[in-house]
Amino acid sequence: MGNTGGSTVDDLQAVEIHLWYKKFMTECPSGQLTLHEFKQFFGLRGLSPEANAYIEQMFKTFDMNKDGYIDFMEYVAALSLVLRGKMEQKLRWYFKLYDVDGNGCIDRYELLNIIKAIRAINGCDQEISVEEFTNRVFDKIDVNGDGELSLEEFVQGAKKDHEFCEVMMKSLDLTHIMAMIHNRRHSV
Ligand SMILES: [Ca+2]
Ligand SMILES: [Ca+2]
Ligand SMILES: [Ca+2]
Numbered sequence: 001m002g003n004t005g006g007s008t009v010d011d012l013q014a015v016e017i018h019l020w021y022k023k024f025m026t027e028c029p030s031g032q033l034t035l036h037e038f039k040q041f042f043g044l045r046g047l048s049p050e051a052n053a054y055i056e057q058m059f060k061t062f063d064m065n066k067d068g069y070i071d072f073m074e075y076v077a078a079l080s081l082v083l084r085g086k087m088e089q090k091l092r093w094y095f096k097l098y099d100v101d102g103n104g105c106i107d108r109y110e111l112l113n114i115i116k117a118i119r120a121i122n123g124c125d126q127e128i129s130v131e132e133f134t135n136r137v138f139d140k141i142d143v144n145g146d147g148e149l150s151l152e153e154f155v156q157g158a159k160k161d162h163e164f165c166e167v168m169m170k171s172l173d174l175t176h177i178m179a180m181i182h183n184r185r186h187s188v
């Protein structure tokens with residue numbers, strides 16, 4: 001994580017982290033979240049298969065040492081990236097999240113499923129279909145046309161193409177998903 005100039009961390013975010021910590025320790029006194037607890041933690045139930053797979057992939061990405069648990073440090077690392085990370089850091093993290101089979105590339109199928117999952121979780125209906133969106137992304141940023149997005153293509157594509165980047169950040173931003181889940185839990 002390192003030093004990125006303290007002024008970017010505003011009080012609201014510090015408070016937020018503190019709340020997440022309290023929540024984490026209340027719901028998970030052992031300090032280690034399993035996948036099952038992870039879903040409970042977020043109050044997620046009755047998810048579509050795509051959304052379920054997305055949450056599982058998110059869990060794996062959070063579990064940085066791959067021991068099958070998310071400890072609080074891993075949780076905070078992911079959270080602070082989501083809440084405060086610079087765009088490029090986020091893009092790299094998204095890339096890892098979307099590369100479900102971990103082969104270092106995102107193919108159409110992986111991107112398609114992720115977008116489906118995010119829409120399922122967000123429950124938003126957008127004008128453009130999932131397939132159309134996926135194809136548009138590939139047409140624009142698969143520079144060498146091999147049908148897969150490398151990390152380089154993904155990051156550069158999002159940086160160069162303002163429209164794509166905006167769509168990415170808006171529709172794929174976990175902050176939004178977390179806020180939604182958070183609010184939902186409060187209202188139950
Ligand atoms: Ca772990
Ligand atoms: Ca892949
Ligand atoms: Ca490519």
